[in-house]
Amino acid sequence: MVDGPAPRYVVTGWPVGQTGVVAGVTAVEHGARRGSDSDYGVATGGGPAVARRRYERLASAVGMVSSVAVKQVHGTRIVRVGVSEPGFRVAGEADGLSTAVPGVLLSVTAADCIPVLIADREGRCVAVAHAGWRGAAAGILERTVQAIEAHFGVAPSDLEICLGPGICGECYEVGSEVLQAFNSGQTAPACLDLRAELHARAVHAGLPEASVAILDWCTRCGPVYLHSHRVSGERAGRMAAFIGLRPNPGTFSGKDGHGELR
Numbered sequence: 001m002v003d004g005p006a007p008r009y010v011v012t013g014w015p016v017g018q019t020g021v022v023a024g025v026t027a028v029e030h031g032a033r034r035g036s037d038s039d040y041g042v043a044t045g046g047g048p049a050v051a052r053r054r055y056e057r058l059a060s061a062v063g064m065v066s067s068v069a070v071k072q073v074h075g076t077r078i079v080r081v082g083v084s085e086p087g088f089r090v091a092g093e094a095d096g097l098s099t100a101v102p103g104v105l106l107s108v109t110a111a112d113c114i115p116v117l118i119a120d121r122e123g124r125c126v127a128v129a130h131a132g133w134r135g136a137a138a139g140i141l142e143r144t145v146q147a148i149e150a151h152f153g154v155a156p157s158d159l160e161i162c163l164g165p166g167i168c169g170e171c172y173e174v175g176s177e178v179l180q181a182f183n184s185g186q187t188a189p190a191c192l193d194l195r196a197e198l199h200a201r202a203v204h205a206g207l208p209e210a211s212v213a214i215l216d217w218c219t220r221c222g223p224v225y226l227h228s229h230r231v232s233g234e235r236a237g238r239m240a241a242f243i244g245l246r247p248n249p250g251t252f253s254g255k256d257g258h259g260e261l262r
């Protein structure tokens with residue numbers, strides 16, 4: 001066990017009816033910024049030792065053995081985690097993680113970008129990806145879906161996807177470089193709905209429309225406090241979006257003192 005208060009996270013209630021998967025997004029105390037207890041940024045959160053402690057505490061709180069993050073670079077590389085090693089580690093430069101090993105908590109961080117959680121409906125594998133505009137335009141979501149099929153033999157039609165809290169389509173004003181990356185045809189500046197874009201890409205990648213869930217809180221204008229780079233700039237912390245296969249399905253209720261955000 002790791003000392004300290006249990007970390008709070010948002011129980012998304014997703015994937016519906018899937019008891020073998022734990023997934024969520026860490027909650028943020030009101031006013032918390034970079035370096036606070038709710039900052040899961042490996043680079044922003046207070047240094048490697050502090051990040052390790054936070055991630056090990058989170059993994060322990062949700063009944064997992066091991067915790068893996070990545071050094072995010074707005075690319076499309078996805079790391080497959082093949083073993084469960086106790087403790088926390090950063091698996092190099094990448095923007096996605098996948099695994100079929102129970103007990104491994106995969107996570108990415110975000111503070112306006114969209115966290116993408118993916119689970120096999122049969123509980124055979126899970127994945128998580130970080131999708132800002134660069135990664136989304138470059139195909140991080142599609143690459144993650146393809147990697148799951150290649151590595152685990154699970155077809156896109158068997159997947160459930162959740163697009164987590166991020167900046168909404170009304171708050172995300174972007175310039176011509178971004179609009180061109182999405183072939184939007186709009187004149188800059190214009191607003192981009194990154195979640196709608198990712199939703200369309202998920203369906204195009206072969207996921208059924210009904211298998212795409214959206215947790216549509218906005219990090220900038222939402223009713224709950226979330227880390228936002230657009231709001232706090234360099235002082236912004238990072239939320240962790242996490243997913244894993246439970247080592248002992250059925251022994252963890254998901255409500256053991258880690259409640260809803262509101």
Ligand SMILES: [Zn+2]
Pocket residue numbers: 167168169170171218219220221222
């Ligand atoms: Zn908004």
